[in-house]
Every structure is written in C-alpha cells, then in structure tokens.
Amino acid sequence: MLNKTDLRENLSIPVSDDAGQIEVFQNQTLRPILKLQNEIFLMLFKDYALGKISDFNFLTLEKKLNFIEQSLRKDHTLKNIFIGMTIGMLTAEEMEVYISGKNVFNKRIITMLTERLKSQMEK
Template sequence: MISKKDIRPELNLSSLTPDENFQNKVLRPILKLQHDILILTFKNWCVKQKVKLSDTKKDNFREFLDKSFSKNIVIRNLILGIIIGQFTSDEFLEYQKNASEYNRRIFTMAKQRLFDSFDEIKKDGNS
C-alpha cells in the first residue's frame, strides 16, 4: 500500500532546528505536491471574491497576498486544509505541538509559491 509520504517529492534540505526539520521534511514536500491544488484554490477564491487579477501588476501582487492572508480567514483555512490534509497521524501530532509556528511557516511558503506563480495564476482570463 502506498503511503502519503511515498507520493511526496523528496527534497534534500538541511535543517538546524526541529522546526526547520519539520518544515523541510514535511511542509515543503507537501506544498510542492499540492502546488496545482494551491493555485486552483487561490484562483477560485479570487473569482468568488470578484478580484480582477488581470489588472494586477506583479509589484502589487505580493501586497495583495499579504493582505489576503492576514485579513481573510477563508483563504487561510483553505490553504491550511490543503496542507494539513496530507499529514500522517504522527506528523499531525508533531504539528499540534507548535501549530502557530508551523502555520506561520505554511503561510509564508504558500504566499511565496503563489507569488512565484503569478503568471500562471493570472493567465486563463478567469480571474
């Protein structure tokens, strides 16, 4: 039987602290695995919010991401669900020990991934 860990991309990153280790061994591979879902979820959320990204310049996109993640609980919970839903039971227990720090790391990495995917998000004309 294939496990959740088996389908994740393997990233060879060094870690100095337990938090970094969890980030590099669990969070980053899951974010990479879930990249397409993250993009589609964000695009769908923008459509529902009636946000016109076609008029947005990349310079303003980071500010939009920061504002969206800080003020909108819906997009925050969607992103967390996409990531946490890929945890194993042991990973979830580890996550619960320091959830606020791991959430901060998840949001930072997700925002960067979305920012780096600006052209992909903006295309297709549906947002």
Template sequence: MISKLDIRPKLELTAIGRTEGFQNVTLRPILKLQHDIFILMYRNWAEKHRVKLVSINQDEFSNILENSFSRNNVVKNQLLGIVIGQFTVNEFEEYKLESSEYNKRIFTMIKKRLFDSFEELKS
C-alpha cells in the same frame, strides 16, 4: 499500499533543529505536492472577489496577496487544511506541539509560492 509519504516529492534539504526539520522534511514536500491545488484555489478566490489577475502587475498582486491572507481567515483555513490533510498521524502529533509556529511557516511559504507563481496564476 501507497502511503502519503510515497507520493510526496523527495527534497534534499538539510535542517538544524526540530522545527526546521519538520519544515524541510514534511511541510516543503507537501507544499510542492499541493502546488496545483493552491493555484486553483487562489484563482477561485480571486474570481469570487472579482480580482482580475490578468490586469494587475506584480506589485499590485503582492498587496492583494498580503491582504487576502491578513483579512480572510476562510482562505487561510482552506490553505491550511490542504496541508494538514496530507499529514501522517505522527506528523500531526508533531504539528500539535508547535502549531502556531508551523502555521506561520506554512502561510509564509504558501504566500511566497503564490507570489513566485504570479504568471501561472494569470494564465
């Protein structure tokens, strides 16, 4: 039987400390695995909110992205659910210990990933 760990991309990252280790060993591979879902979900959000991604520049997109994360808990919770749903039981136990810190890291990495994927989002 294939496990959740088997389907994740293998990343060669080093880490100092437990929190950074969880970020590099668990979170980053999950974010890479779920990249296409993040793109589709954000595109869907943009369409529902009548944000014309094709007609804005990257600076405007940066502002929209920040606002969508700061003002819209629905989007944040959906994105967070996409990540948490990929955790193993042990990973979830670790996540619970520092959930606020991990959530900040997750949102920062997703925003960066979406910003860096601006052209992909537009197409």
C-alpha cells in the same frame, strides 16, 4: 498500498546540525507537502482572487503580489482552507509533531505558501 509520504517528492534540503525540530519538520514535511499540493493551491487561490476582483488577471504584478499578501494575512477562512489542505496530507506521527507547535507551523505554512503563490504570478 501507498501512504501519504509516498506521494511527496523527496527534496534535497540540507539539514544543519543545529537545526531544531521546527526547522526539520518544515523542510522535511511541510515543504514537500506544499510542493505536492502546489497546483491545487494555485487553482484555489486564482478562483478566490477572481471571486474578489473579477479583473485580477489584468492587475499589475505589484498589485497581484500585494493582493496575495493581504488575502493570506487577513482572510481567516482562506488561511484555514490552505492550512487544512496542508495538514490533511500529514501522517498520524506528523500530526503529533504539528499539534505540538501548531501556531508556529501555521504561521510557517502561510508564509511559505504566500511566497510560493507570489513566485508563480505571471509577470
């Protein structure tokens, strides 16, 4: 039977000797989850954006990027959905690490997700 970690792509992100537990968890756990869930994150965000701004697809790239940043900074419901989608892919062992620093990890999840969504907006 597959487990959650079997679904994730193994990313070749070098881990320096002085990397802390937070950075290691981010690069070995959170980044692969964000990559795995990317298509779903993008679909959900586009649906959200069109619900807020019906002509979102016709905005300039600059306005789209600004909307992404503002939405993920200010809309707590949206942030919580994305965080929930991410932590739902954690194993029990990973959840223990996440709980030990959830505020830091939540901030990193949203920061990485913001950059990921921005990089995929059509020019």
